[in-house]
Amino acid sequence: MFDLKLFVSMLANMVGWPGILLLISGTIIGMIFGAIPGLSGTTAIVVLIPMTFGMDPGTAMLWLAATYGAATYGGAIPCILINTPGEPPNAATILDGYPMAQKGKAGMALGSAATASTLGGFIGLLVTLLMIPVLTRFLMAFSYQEFFMMALLGLCIIAIVGEGTLIKGLASGFFGIMLSFVGYDPITSVLRYTFGIQYLWDGIPVVPALFGLLAIGEVMDLLVKERAVAEAQSARASRRQVWAGVRATFKNMPLVLRSSALGTFIGAIPGVGGTVAGFLSYMQAKQTCKNSENFGKGDVRGVIAPEAANDAKEGGALLPTLAFGIPGSSAMAVFLGALTLHGIDVGQDIFVANLDVVYMLILAALGCHMVAAVIGLSVADKMAILTRIRPTLITPVIFVVCLIGSFALRNNMGDVFVTFLFGLLGYEMRKFGFSRIALILGLLLGTMAERSFRQALMTSTIWRFFTRPISLVLFLAILAVLILPYVRAYRKRGDI
Amino acid sequence: MKTEEKVFTFFLLFIVVLMVALTFGYRPGARLVPILVGVCALILMVSLCLMVLFQRFASLYQRWEEKRHMYSKDTESEDLNERMREAERTDRKKERSVVTWLLFLVAGTYVFGFFIAIPLFLFLFLKLWAHETWVLSLSMSGVVWGAVFFIFAYILGIPLHQGIVF
Numbered sequence: 335m336f337d338l339k340l341f342v343s344m345l346a347n348m349v350g351w352p353g354i355l356l357l358i359s360g361t362i363i364g365m366i367f368g369a370i371p372g373l374s375g376t377t378a379i380v381v382l383i384p385m386t387f388g389m390d391p392g393t394a395m396l397w398l399a400a401t402y403g404a405a406t407y408g409g410a411i412p413c414i415l416i417n418t419p420g421e422p423p424n425a426a427t428i429l430d431g432y433p434m435a436q437k438g439k440a441g442m443a444l445g446s447a448a449t450a451s452t453l454g455g456f457i458g459l460l461v462t463l464l465m466i467p468v469l470t471r472f473l474m475a476f477s478y479q480e481f482f483m484m485a486l487l488g489l490c491i492i493a494i495v496g497e498g499t500l501i502k503g504l505a506s507g508f509f510g511i512m513l514s515f516v517g518y519d520p521i522t523s524v525l526r527y528t529f530g531i532q533y534l535w536d537g538i539p540v541v542p543a544l545f546g547l548l549a550i551g552e553v554m555d556l557l558v559k560e561r562a563v564a565e566a567q568s569a570r571a572s573r574r575q576v577w578a579g580v581r582a583t584f585k586n587m588p589l590v591l592r593s594s595a596l597g598t599f600i601g602a603i604p605g606v607g608g609t610v611a612g613f614l615s616y617m618q619a620k621q622t623c624k625n626s627e628n629f630g631k632g633d634v635r636g637v638i639a640p641e642a643a644n645d646a647k648e649g650g651a652l653l654p655t656l657a658f659g660i661p662g663s664s665a666m667a668v669f670l671g672a673l674t675l676h677g678i679d680v681g682q683d684i685f686v687a688n689l690d691v692v693y694m695l696i697l698a699a700l701g702c703h704m705v706a707a708v709i710g711l712s713v714a715d716k717m718a719i720l721t722r723i724r725p726t727l728i729t730p731v732i733f734v735v736c737l738i739g740s741f742a743l744r745n746n747m748g749d750v751f752v753t754f755l756f757g758l759l760g761y762e763m764r765k766f767g768f769s770r771i772a773l774i775l776g777l778l779l780g781t782m783a784e785r786s787f788r789q790a791l792m793t794s795t796i797w798r799f800f801t802r803p804i805s806l807v808l809f810l811a812i813l814a815v816l817i818l819p820y821v822r823a824y825r826k827r828g829d830i
Numbered sequence: 831m832k833t834e835e836k837v838f839t840f841f842l843l844f845i846v847v848l849m850v851a852l853t854f855g856y857r858p859g860a861r862l863v864p865i866l867v868g869v870c871a872l873i874l875m876v877s878l879c880l881m882v883l884f885q886r887f888a889s890l891y892q893r894w895e896e897k898r899h900m901y902s903k904d905t906e907s908e909d910l911n912e913r914m915r916e917a918e919r920t921d922r923k924k925e926r927s928v929v930t931w932l933l934f935l936v937a938g939t940y941v942f943g944f945f946i947a948i949p950l951f952l953f954l955f956l957k958l959w960a961h962e963t964w965v966l967s968l969s970m971s972g973v974v975w976g977a978v979f980f981i982f983a984y985i986l987g988i989p990l991h992q993g994i995v996f
Contacts, residue, residue: 371983381986461851499895505878508871509842512849515864524860527849552933557928680974726960731974733935734948738978742988747940750991754936758929766835 344392344693348701357698360400361705363564367401368408371545371739374421375405376665383672391661391676392694393606398672399698402665406645407451410418414443414637415720416563416732418549422540422778423644426612428548429771432634437632439573440718445579446634447641450590453583454642457594457702459561459602459696466739478663478790479799483808484603485783488610490815491617492772511783513538520785523790533748538780542740542749543756544582547770550753551697553732556725563721575716582634589611589619589635590642601650604660609778615643618816626819648699656684656692708806717735836882843875887958943993949975 347353360382367378386394387622407696409420414431427447434443492507516527517537528534556563585592600611619639620629629636654660661667661682673680678688685692720728740753763770790798799805853861881888885959931951938947949971957965982988 373986421878499891501874501877501881501891504844505871505874508867509846510870512846512864515849519856519860522857524857525854526856526860528862554925554928554932558924560924635928649954658841724936726956726962727970730952730955731970733932734952734974734978737935737939738944738982738990739926741944741991742986745989747991750936750939754932757932762838766838780867781956787863788859802951 335754339696340690341693344690344697347392348396348697353393356393356397356699357400357701358705360397360698361404361702361709364401364702365406365408365411365706365709368405368420369411371412371418371549371736373739373742374409375402376668378402378405379665379668379672383668383675386672386676389686391678391691392611393675395674395695396668396698397689399695400702400705401667402697403455403645403648403702404587406455406648407448407641407703407710408708410447410451410637410641410644411717412549414440414447415717416549416728417542417552418732418736422544422609422774423612423641423647424641425548425609425771425774425778426616427637427644429616429640430631430633432552432563433632433636434634435721437717438721439575439632439634440563440721441575441636442579442582442634442714444714444717445576445711446583446637447579448707448714449580449583450593450638450641450706451645451710452703453590454594454597454645454714455643455649456700457591458598458646459652459699460649461595461598462602462649462653463696468777475551475804477802477805478786478793479802479805480808481603482783482784482790483799483805484610484810485779486505486785487808487812487815488779489783490812491613492769492775499767502767503772506763506769507772507776510773510778511780512776513543513773514777514780515784520781521788533746537781538777539740539743539749539752541743541775542752543777544760544774545736545740546753546756547760547774549732549736550757551770553725553729554757554761555764557729560725562723562725573715575718576711579634579714580711583638586635586638589623589639589675592618592622593639593642594646596648597646600643601647602653603650604654609775611643611647612640613680613775615639621815621818645703652695652699652786656680658693660752688735714830795797832882836879839875839878839882843872846871846875869994918994927959939991939993941993941995943996944978944990945975945992946979 348357363382364375364378367373368375377400382398382401383454386397389397405420409424410427410431412418412420413424413427414435417428417432418424419428431443431447434440489507491509492503514537516534517525518535519526525535559668596615596618600614616629616636616639619635620626623629651661651666655666657680659670661670669693670680673691678684678691703742736753736757739751740749741747743749760770762768763773800809845905846868849864850872853864853868877887877891881891934954935947935951938951941947942950952971952974953967956962956970957964960972983990
């Protein structure tokens, strides 16, 4: 039951001293960690946990939740400015964020990303709070079949993202899936495609590959062509441009609501991963919005949808973490560890015994989004200047940051070589019109699709994919995603 | 350009063929999905190779692709053509030079470690490649080195690679 008195008391704690200081400092730390490629909200929490030992659980959670909540928005900044996702879940923002920066609309993209993130975060938390009883029952119905269908749905975006021709997109996607099979087979532990190299036993590391394909590939191109990110003749970023982004987000409120709902739902399913949320949200935006041909070429709606979903998913991810002790992501696993360290038992009891901590978590997540939006909007026009710096100055720094970022993930020099090799691959793919995003999607979702597919086959027959209600609905959604654009196109022509 | 594209497409085909061939050596459970995906990848890659080898296949596909985009007035094909033209204009010498510099950074890091390779790379790159001033080259190398040391080594306590010679 909702305890208003306790809620108000926690709110007073948060806006009082030292709560407000922790909220603001946590938000700033989170944004910085999110914005530096190679670091993430998870790293930020890991760094901060030892510093919270002397704090009471509520205060500690306030700091950690503010840090983590702001990191998701921070991750959008390098996506828009330098085509580098801080973490895989931010990758979908690149699809339109970076083309906007190239057109000189980085300020607008950053403004809309800040607003959409805040709104998405708010909606995600509210939906989670209101839907706890329904979502809990719904989540229990998820099994291998549904996980497979979710992965397949995510992979469908390969056919939708518009970089190069369809055949090159599909070839890149399938190539990415093949690369995801490198390393231990998830079921039988057989080593596959490792060529005797021990480094490959754990598979191709996704984040270094991502840095290489997107960031290194792109900056190599900037250097070769000797041009800045933003086109020379494009408009300079101004505060007015940032506000145009804010207005565009409010103008597309139905899209924000749809994307946030989708993000919350996906975030609440443990194991599906944030990447699916961003890409699915992008896909639904492209499928449902008017003038969808502008997506992929710098459409602000292509930034709003994944950003809203990305932040909303964090609200959703809190539910299984708190209610069942099942972390939906690596960040939630670290969070779970922090809760345990502070002597808080997760599970249904947390809503009774430690309701104050739950309220503080929710309030901190809400508060950090507000602070992040204020900071983000006030510095967006300054950050956009990065897109105009001449390439010879900015590109060597990006090279260095990407290499050190990929090393910092696991303290492994092998990751640096992977970044370099994928950088070359990304450059060539870009040059010859192959889709790098499709390859990344394949690499990210291939393992999940294979594992859930085989687990499903081990526990039942293939028909279970079509007889389980949620799985069937997801299958129909896949068909709709693949077929609807053609049906619509033919209808437009008047053939049917 | 055409030759380079052929080489790249055949390189991708080679990797896929190699992976599919290796798949047959694995246990039935471990090879089920890789074979399904591999065959699809193989078909797509062979089609792409045919397209880069024979103009007839490329024109056929181009016509289909144009038809696909016709209804939505999508400019994707135009963008692609523009990108291809841009690629043709690419300065090969500069391309090789960029790759060499990047390789220098990676190899330098491996041999001498991050703390030496980063400022060395930045300074030499800015001075020799970008022809920046001494002051800018030195100050930028110093600032980036300081930031890297402060964030990654001091705050995060990450044991950065020291190089194989030390």
